[in-house]
Amino acid sequence: MIEMKVLQARQGDCIWIRCISDRIVNIVIDAGPSTFKKDFINLVEEIENCSEKIDLLIFSHIDDDHIKGCIQYFKKNDKTIINKVWINGSGSSVYSDGQEHSVNNISDLVSLLKQKNISMETPILEGKEYSFNGGGIKVIGPKRGTMLKVAEKIEKQMEHSGGKYIGDISHVEDIYEADSSDTNKASIIAVLEFEDKKILFTGDSTAENIIEAVNKYxxxxxxxxxxxxxxxxxxxxxxxxxxxxxxxxFIISTNKIVEKVVLYRFGEERKNTELLCNYDWWKKEYFTENDIKEYINTKRIVMKYIGDEKINL
Known part of the structure; x- marks a missing residue:
């Protein structure tokens, strides 16, 4: 069985996966922003109280809303239950260059991991695998060239989607502009395989990189x-x-409003779409009467609030 929590990490990500068989394996993907620090400590304590370990902590990429939540935990704890960490970019010039980004934070994190003698693997590129009893994780992106760009140039991360359009979904203007952030392009794209089930985790990667990776693997x-x-x-x-x-x-992890054009694209390309959300951002004055009639009542779009409750698969 797979238990999964998409924790309420504000605008960031923190996903706890528990693979249960003869041996319980805990995998955590990302650690949320700095405002998530107490929640990350609570997560570790919950796992520790079960006499378990975090077998693998994956940082999908180095943006603040995916790494800063754990820094306080590492600073305060000499002993840790985290066995292994996957992260991209360690040792590259990104950690010393004066960039407008997560430089100090990621540098602090890497230093803390080394101080605590936590096994840290980098880079994590397509083809990397992590196996355990009954399952494993297969990395299908990024490619080496994409990851290395992080060391050369970091563009200021685009603002997380906070759509201003409040009209009908069916009237939205659909103009696709691809994400240009180098750190997002370098996100780890990974598939958890356990008991004949496969879950795709995409970090903040781009549509183009995800399509290429899925087509290949x-x-x-x-x-x-x-x-x-x-x-x-x-x-x-x-x-x-x-x-x-x-x-x-589909899982959406955010406490901010998702732009209606995203729902429009789903409605145009699929007969039915179920979105599992860890915040109920759509509950107040988001859907118009026409949206409810065309998309919600017809179940073309199904919105499901999961909070950070366990998903059992």
């Missing part, structure tokens, strides 16, 4: 769930990506 596969990239941003979810992803349920 899982061209005909149906995923039991897909975590949508970049908190549901319209810059990372294209019509082509929606058509490519074969699943019945």
């Amino acid at each position: 899982y061209p005909q596969e149906k995923f039991v769930m897909v975590k949508l990239p970049h908190h549901g941003s319209s810059h990372n979810i294209s019509r082509e990506l929606i058509k490519k992803l074969n699943t019945d349920q």
Whole structure:
């Protein structure tokens, strides 16, 4: 069985996966922003109280809303239950250059991991695998060239989607502009495989990179769930990506409003879409009467609030 929590990490990500068989394996993907620091400590304590460890902590990429939540934990704890960390970019010039980004934070994190003698693997590129009893994780992106760009140039991260359009979904202007952030392009794209179930985790990667990776490694596969990239941003979810992803349920991790053009694209490309959200950002004055009539009542779009409750698969 798989237990999964998409924790309420504000505008960031923190996903706890628990694979239960003869041996319980805990995998945590990302650690949220600095405002998530107490929640990250609580997560570690919950796992520790079960006499378990975090077998693998994956940082999908180095943006603040994916790494800063754990820094306080590492600073305060000499002993840790985290066995292994995956992270991209350690040792590259990005940690010393005066960039407008997460330089100090990621440098602090890497230093703390070394001080605590935590096994840290980098880079994490397509083809990397982590195996455990009954399952494993297969990395299908990024490619080496994409990851190395992070060391050369970091563009200021695009704002997380906070759509201003409040009209009908069916009247939205659909102009796709791809995410240009180098750090997002370098996001780890990984598939958890356990008990014949496959879940796709996309970090903040781009639609183009995800499509390329899925075409290469899982061209005909149906995923039991897909975590949508970049908190549901319209810059990372294209019509082509929606058509490519074969699943019945999509996860969106954000406390901010998702732009209506994203729902429009889903409505145009799929007969039915179920979105599992860890915040109920759509509950207040989001859907118009026409949206409810055309998309919600017809179940073309199904919104499901999961909070950070366990998903059992």
